[in-house]
Amino acid sequence: MSSIAASVQAGIRLSRFRLAEFGALLFFTLVMGLPIIFLLLSSLNVAPPGKEAAFGLANWSRAFSDPGTxxxxxxxxxxxxxxxxxxxxxxxxxxxxxxxxxxxxxxxxxxxxxxxxxxxxxxxxxxxxxxxxxxxxxxxxxxxxxxxxxxxxxxxxxxxxxxxxxxxxxxxxxxxxxxxxxxxxxxxxxxxxxxxxxxxxxxxxxxxxxxxxxxxxxxxxxxxxxxxxxxxxxxxxxxxxxxxxxxxxxxxxxxxxxxxxxxxxxxxxxxxxxxxxxxxxxxxxxxxxKKFTVVTGQGYxxxxxxxxxxxxxxxxxxxxxxxxxxxxxxxxxxxxxxxxxxxxxxxxxxxxLIHWQNLLTDPLFFLSLKNSLVIAAATALASVALYSTVGYLLASRKVRSAPVLELLCWLPWVVPGILMSLGLLWMFLATPLRSVLYGSVWGIALALTIKESPVGTQAFKAAFLQLGADLEEAARVSGASWRYTYRRILVPLVAPVAATVGLISFGSALTSISTPVLLYSARSRPLAILLMEYSFSGEVERAAALGLLITAIVSVMMLLGRKVVLPLISRDEG
Amino acid sequence: MKRKGNRLSRKEWLIRLWLKQAIGNREEATGNKRGNFLFSAYCLLPIAYCLLAVVTVRGQEKDWEQQWNQTLAGARKEGAVVVVGSPDPVMRNEIIPKFKARFGVPVEFLAGRSSEIVARIRTERAAGIYSVDVFLSGPDTTATVLYPEKMLDPLRPLLVLPEVLEASKWKKGKPWFVDPEEKFILRPFISVSSLLFINTDFVKPEEIRAAKDLLNPKWKGKISTEDPTTTGAGANLAARFHYQLGANFVKKLYIEQRPVSTRERRQFTDWLARGTQPICLNCREDDVRPLEKEGFKLVEIFELTDLAPGINGSPWLMSVANRAPHPNAARLFVNWMASREGIELYSRGYGSASLRTDVDESFLNPGNIPRAGVRYFDDTDWSWVVTGRQENRDKVWKLLKSR
Incomplete structure (x- = not known):
């Protein structure tokens, strides 16, 4: 009886696992696959803008026939x-x-x-x-x-x-x-x-x-x-x-x-x-x-x-x-x-001090600062939540679609920033959520979260690969649910990686230009766009001041992050 | 302008008629009652004319004021005007705060490279979104994308401010619309463009009198240019050289003279000041001016003996997006931008000569102001931008790739 109950429980767990896999696959196909399909199709459209689409290879042959390529x-x-x-x-x-x-x-x-x-x-x-x-x-x-x-x-x-x-x-x-x-x-x-x-x-x-x-x-x-x-x-x-x-x-x-x-x-x-x-x-x-397990339940x-x-x-x-x-x-x-x-x-x-004065009195500065902090915080939290799950799925070796999922997670870095931004713009505008996503800080945060997927998934996957299956099994035998095991055992063990991913996402969200450049509006302009404006218009000194300020913000976040993470590490070490 | 011209000549004709009648008839009609009556009538005629003119002008004033007030009220209700253009310190530091302070309407400025702007607008429109009110864009984007892809509404009917419409306020006798239909794209600037800058600590002005002087082996590796192999000011100047001086000159200058190229404008301005490359083909006046103030001996060269001097419409051409989300705010903005105050802010910020007659030009380099009687090559000319420049640019690229 108990073995039947256990197998039913395992079945439910597996179906939840499949559900998570399906959800991840669907999400990544939508947000990463679709923009790229759109870009590839657009590259085959040789009709002038505004005219009915006509497909051909002219763009490709022009690009690759360039002797400098x-x-x-x-x-x-x-x-x-x-x-x-x-x-x-x-x-x-x-x-x-x-x-x-x-x-x-x-x-x-x-x-x-x-x-x-x-x-x-x-x-x-x-x-x-x-x-x-x-x-x-x-x-x-x-x-x-x-x-x-x-x-x-x-x-x-x-x-x-x-x-x-x-x-x-x-x-x-x-x-x-x-x-x-x-x-x-x-x-x-x-x-x-x-x-x-x-x-x-x-x-x-x-x-x-x-x-x-x-x-x-x-x-x-x-x-x-x-x-x-x-x-x-x-x-x-x-x-x-x-x-x-x-x-x-x-x-x-x-x-x-x-x-x-x-x-x-x-x-x-x-x-x-x-x-x-x-x-x-x-x-x-x-x-x-090969196995790369280095953290097990025995004498770690x-x-x-x-x-x-x-x-x-x-x-x-x-x-x-x-x-x-x-x-x-x-x-x-x-x-x-x-x-x-x-x-x-x-x-x-x-x-x-004129450039610092000019920076701090720029009417766009404080609005941009506020936007950037919201965007960066949202990106960091979303990246940790999303990629810890995906990393876990990929490391579990139970995911049937692992190669596809992994490939989808790599895509945002494979496509040059401005093209990815164009693909995302197209995708945002094509969804019913466009009023929420387009031109808002949330849309930019989502785009930046997507952009960070290679770092997030690879870091978490590598961390989860190090954890032995016996940790989960021990928890399960002791009656812990998967969610409890994930929250109380796995997440604390990968906390340093989570902090790293969170901080990288936070910092990248503050400094990324090519991703938000097609997605921001005047009300959601982040600091990086302001930095781009300064650089583009030759105001290098003001750009340097802003660059240092962004670095200072990230440093403060790092110090805060380390305050949280270091005790976890030393607890582990102890 | 025509209407105004006709009114003036009618006035002249009336005055002449009146003088002839009054003086001639007075002599004939002394002591004659009919003559006295006619004389009084002729005296009253100009007064009546003046009264009529005052009433008409008042009427017109009332008319534009009414339109203006309606526009202003509508703009305030709409809450913002969305302007798109290149990253622009004048917009950020001057226009946005001044416009808001004057009219209470915030300017939402979206900055980006022209390619980014175009990508964004095209995708938005394909999705049925119309988010932009006003474009302040360069000639290439305006003439090769915005206008041919029918993204614009006529701008001319939106201009209501008397100081914008008044013929005497414009050097060309009217606001200059440069598109083929003469109603969509306003060009408010006409500056003589510099051909090159030199640092006189390293290059004597008399050493560069003609374009062919640049081919002197002495200047090998001493000339900087914005990268001519990609879209931008470097390629545009090379295209102009190709058109005016021929392929051989371009080959010698851009290949044999081994100019140092970059895409970063700050880099070649610094090279010019330091003398690393004391001849700069694409330095910008607004970048060089602060260095001149610091005492660097930098000279802007506008004319060379073997090359027609050039003019351009920098920093931007103005147009209004069709299906603009804030039509009243857009109207308010374009009127103010075309007024003396708006134009002068940009004229000062960029050192560009404007087409307005009432803008102070004392702060400009006199070389930037076009002179009467000189035949200039117009780098913002519509047909040059749409066809000539592209054709010549392609030829230049072909030449440079063959090196």
Whole structure:
């Protein structure tokens, strides 16, 4: 009798599970699949705007017959791989040092990574130009005073200059943010076993920790690779002067054509879908049939590796990296916001508070600030709620439609921002909810939540993959419902990841421009759009001030988040 | 203008007739009762005419005032006017607060690149949404999208303010509608556009007298331009060079001289000031002006001996969206924008010469003001924007891709 009851209960649980799977699939098909189908169909429509649709391949052939397209794709690939490899090595090392070792000041290093990620790109690239420009760059000027230096040492307008700036503007911070909570969840039992067997800390890292964290590391590498392919802001500022064009710049060019050529842009963007398919194939193949459970119900411990005297060397290395890659350009950025003209130290009285005054007295500023906070908070909460569920479904390995669901979750990053925004605009306007969604802060928050799906799902999936099934089983045997188990056991265990996803979503919602650009109205204008307006109209100093303010807001949120999350971590560790 | 012209000549004709009759008949009719009566009648005639004119003008005044008051009341009821345009500090810092303070109607400004604006409006309209009232857009967007895709309502009938309609207030004798039907798109600005800027610490003005001087090997790598391989000011200037000076010149300038290109306007303005690239083809007057004030020796060159000087309609052309959600607010806004106050704010903000006669021009660089008798190449000319520029731009792109 009891076995019948148990099987009925299991059946109900499974049907609930299927219901959740179906719900997730439906939601993602609607919000991610439909905009992309719309874009692909539009790219095949060759009729002039306003005329009856006529389908053909003219847009595609025009886009791909451009002689610059292939070379730009190759350049994107080269750049992306070149900064991915050192970026991944540095990030893994740093995440390991923060999460798995007794390095002093690790919380500070983690905080600095978060801080670095949310400093806006555009003024930071300008800061690097001020530092590295061959004719007036600060570092070149200093180097020129040395007796053995002839000519400029650094040049940001080059392939290696772009790689360098990528490593400095989020190339490492982003990966550390995602990897640290995953490293934290790694049970120490395996590592301890390795150490007992006489392996050094580095051998343990190489032979035990890294293979155990492979899904997370591969997911972060894939995310970073796609982001690298899509990146164009840095390349636009540093590559264009020396004729380095990347694939994303080509897409961008088509979108800002007069009149815009979204058909051609979509055709080029489809290459990212292909890249994604290839990456997904290799990812699945690499992980097939393997288990990555590191948190089980038995003797879970997160004891840290002891580095001995090397811990100070590690801390010194991290701090040096931050000093060069972040503090240096950041000090120029801060200085820039306080200068009458960014980077012109030779003016009469070059410093002024005028840009801060202008920012704070801008009639649009406070409304934009309020909108941004609402949008960012809603995005963070929605991302955590939605992607923790999806991550759980994907990690459970019981989902029949897992490959489709996973692909749908990747789509928002595969499609260039402005095209995704266009697709979402179309979708919002096509639904009965358009009066609620279009032009409102809620519509923007939904769009940004969708945009963050790759980070959210991959982070949660990796975290849930680390949890052993015995935890759930133990709860079930003790009579806990699935909801209770999820809330009281699983969610607290993935709390650090949830906090990371929440904060990344919050910060990205504050800084994202391409997603809200077609969806905002004058009443829902967020700060990022105001930042775009300042940059576009040449008000770089005011943009720098606003960029710093956004970073400060995110920093406050981070501190608050850490106040909540750190006790959870230390409780785990205890 | 025609109507006004006819009225003036009728007045002249009446005065002449009266003088002839009065003086001639007076001589003939001295001591003659009929003559005295006629004389008195002729004296009264102008008074009656003046009275009639006053009554008519009063009537017209009442008429426009009535329309204006109705528009104002309607606009306040509608609650806002939605304006779309490029990111614009003058709009943000001047227009929005001033318009709200004057009329109590908030301006909801949607800023974006023209491609973003176009994408948004097209998608909205396809879904049956009409959210925009007024466009302040560049010539390309206006002439190649808004007008041909029939997104506009006639603007001319919406103008009611006497200072906007009065012929004497416009340098062309009337508000200038540039579309083929002459009623949809108002062009309020006509500035002489700079051909290039130089930093005289590095380049003497006498070294660049003609366009061909730019081809001097001395300037190899010393010229900056907005990226001519994509839509924008860089490609537009290259198209103009192609049209006026030929493919060979474009090839030499944009390939052999190895100009340094960027898409970021701040970058080439800084290069100009620092002298890294002391010749700038696409720097903007409003970006360079603050640097001039700081003492940088930057000179704007408007004319070259082998190239006709150019004019443009920067910063925008004005049009009204059809099925505008706030028609009264839109009417209020376009009238105010076309008035002296609205135009002068933009004229000061962008250093652009306007087509109004009553806008103070003392703050402008005299070089920006078109001179009578000079034949200019109009970069905002309708047919140039719609066909000529695109054709030449395509040829330039083909040339540059072959490098």
């Amino acid at each position: 292939l070379s730009a794709l190759w350049m994107s690939f080269l750049l992306s791989v070149t900064h991915l490899v050192p970026g991944m090595i540095l990030s893994v090392m740093m995440a390991w040092l923060i999460a798995r070792t007794d390095m002093p000041g690790r919380n500070l290093i983690e905080f600095l990574c978060w801080f670095g990620y949310f400093v806006p790109d555009f003024p930071l690239v300008l800061a690097w130009i001020l530092l590295l420009d061959p004719s007036f760059g600060f570092l070149n000027t200093v180097a020129a005073a040395l007796p053995f230096v002839q000519g400029p040492l650094f040049n940001p307008y080059s392939f290696w200059g772009i790689v360098w700036v990528h490593l400095a503007t989020g190339g490492v911070w982003f990966k550390v943010m995602l990897l640290t909570p995953i490293f934290r969840r790694l049970g120490a039992a395996l590592e301890e076993a390795g150490r007992v067997a006489g392996a050094s800390s580095l051998t343990v890292l190489w032979r035990i920790s890294l293979p155990a964290l492979l899904p997370a590391i591969l997911a972060v590498a894939a995310l970073s690779f796609i982001r690298g392919l899509e990146s164009f802001n840095t390349e636009l500022l540093l590559g264009t002067p020396v004729g380095i064009y990347v694939y994303a710049t080509r897409i961008y060019d088509y979108t800002r054509h007069d009149p815009p050529a979204f058909g051609e842009a979509t055709a080029l963007g489809s290459v990212f879908l292909l890249v994604l398919a290839v990456l997904a194939f290799f990812y699945q193949r690499r992980l097939k049939g 411990s997160t004891l840290r590796a002891r580095l001995g005297k090397w811990k100070y060397v590690a801390l010194g290395g991290c701090l040096l990296y931050f000093a060069v890659m972040m503090a240096l350009p950041l000090s120029f950025l801060l200085l820039g916001s306080l200068m009458r003209r960014y980077g012109f130290f030779n003016l009469r009285s070059p410093f002024s």
